[in-house]
Amino acid sequence: MIFLFCALYPEAAALISHYGLKKDTAEIRFPIFCGGEGEICLTVTGPGEVAAAAAVGSICTKNRAGRGDLLLNIGSCAAIAMPAAEETRGAAGLPGSAFLCNQLTEAATGKTFYPDMIYRHGFRERGIVTGTKIIDATEAGFSTGLYGVPDGIFAACESDGFFLYDMEAAAIYQAGAYFFGPHQMSFLKIVSDVQALRAEPVPAGGMPECAVSEETVWADGMSERAVRGESAPTNPAAGSSLIKEEIMRIMEDGVEELTAYIDLLRDACRGSDSGAATAKEKSDAAFAEKLCRDLRCSQTMRSVLYQHLRYCALAGIDYRAVAAKMYRDGRLPCRDKREGKLRFEELRRELL
């Protein structure tokens, strides 16, 4: 199963329609859409770290997410351009570009998380900073949350002058880590707008105070309007000008790229071991149980016997034939534990 998490409905709409996902009406806390041959579960979390983490925790617990599953966070983000980068390095051309995030820095703590970059893709890669507040468009400043961002983020900007900023990715990673390993989580972001950093040098004591206007801070958690993308701004860094249609448009424009990646993950997921027992494994387990019973195995003998059978199956040793001969010879089943121990040693010898 691929667990998709989007902060807002406009970020999810194109994916829902592409895969023909159906709303799961039984789920009341978060809007959930399922389908894609039963392999996709898309949740609209609402904006912000708390909402995103709560959704991941709730949905993954309910669906027993784990080995064989993947988590994918898809959404829009801002590109924060270093001073002068916007003009000189073409940062203005970023809106609509999709990025796979290779490091996620939580602004509040300065902690950075690294999803494994396992799968092939055609996106550009970039680090993303997850903040709790919205970067104000008119002031073009930092939110206070960026105090904790390690220098690395700024160093990483040096090559082409920008980094990405959202309000969920690092939280989704941390909540997802209760269910998934770093190889099972991916973070795909499409730039909705570019904000330029102000040009003042960073003082020795840290980043300058931010200029975040109160009305742009998400203070009310996930309102129904926010989920539908109707409250402005839709992007944490975007100020109030971006509306539902713009987010939907960039997601629709990118849907082919996004779904190609989702399909690749889906194929990889199918190929991986889901942990479900095959018919042969079930029949082998039944045979092993019978053998344990007939050998009057103790708990310790039982685990040793299982290890032998596991090895024989892998090494191509026909353990059923060896056991069948013991049954034919009348050495199995055993009458008591004493005989069981004797036959157990014989079986071990004959298997190897």
Add this chain to the structure above:
Amino acid sequence: MRNLDGNYYNPPFSHIYVERAAAEHPVTRRILTRFPRAEIITIEHYKDVFCRRGQDYVLQHGTQKLILAKKHGTLLYEGAPVCQSFGNENFYYTSCVMNCVYDCEYCYLKGMYPSGNLVIFVNLDDYFAEIERRLARHSMYLCVSYDTDLAAIEPIAGYVGAWVEFVRGQNAGRPGRLKIELRTKSADGRLWQSLAPEDGVICAFTLSPQAVIDACEHRTPSLAQRIGAAEAALAAGFPVRLCFDPMIYCKDWRSQYASMTEQVFSRIPADKLIDVSVGSFRISQEYLKKMRRCEPGSAVVQFPFRNEGGFYQYPPELMEEMERYLAERLAGHVARERIFRWKA
């Protein structure tokens, strides 16, 4: 989208994580020039990537990433009990690289490390400085290709050449002061021929029957190629050791190991070898537990080993039989006093 050609995974070293403190190191710069298309990710500390929770060693190893870092703290360790000292005193090992580009199913690194990614510590000079400090007190026998295969990554790291020159410098005028073992399955014979020989550098080639190589030493050179590399090292004038360790059990192990011995000594002049080692597979119980979890389909790690004092090994009778058998075959070529069998 590009690259979606049916192969799901990124190629090896598609991404290189570089510690900020190591970024400007000349070794880092040199290594990075070899991977102009790699995605470079700056990190604070290698453990931020290498020691994450819940990693899948096997999956990562199949699409291995490179981490360039500086090693701090302990740089030299005393020899572990599962390893042979070959009668040498002051036996140490060091890990200037963690993990390996080869993929042997039985490799203890899968049980030891949380990640399948390759870490190269770029501050090799700090290792050298630490060794010099110890050498001021006593001579040393040092295994340097321990938690990795240094020769296999020589085109990337260049550390074999650096070690050879370091040993030469330390032994100049004071022969025998520092002896190192470079253990490898690599078959790059040109490497040894490109280096001036040094008596203090033992080139130790791990050899296995071709059937064992095919079954569980993935991505490694064939037996014939490894023999060729050992020949090249001998011809170049290096001391050469052959390691028949770990011996791996299979139904027809006798014939496999017998024909391997014949193949080896049809090409290698036994009297030119400094010694040979024999040892069957053994591993600590914690490592095996983890390896069995991450390689459920590997016969070699799923073998029903016996636990002897916290170490898993083949049942004592089988272990004795396998090792004695091979040692006897080797004794047909190599003097007995130069055959080392591992003792617990």
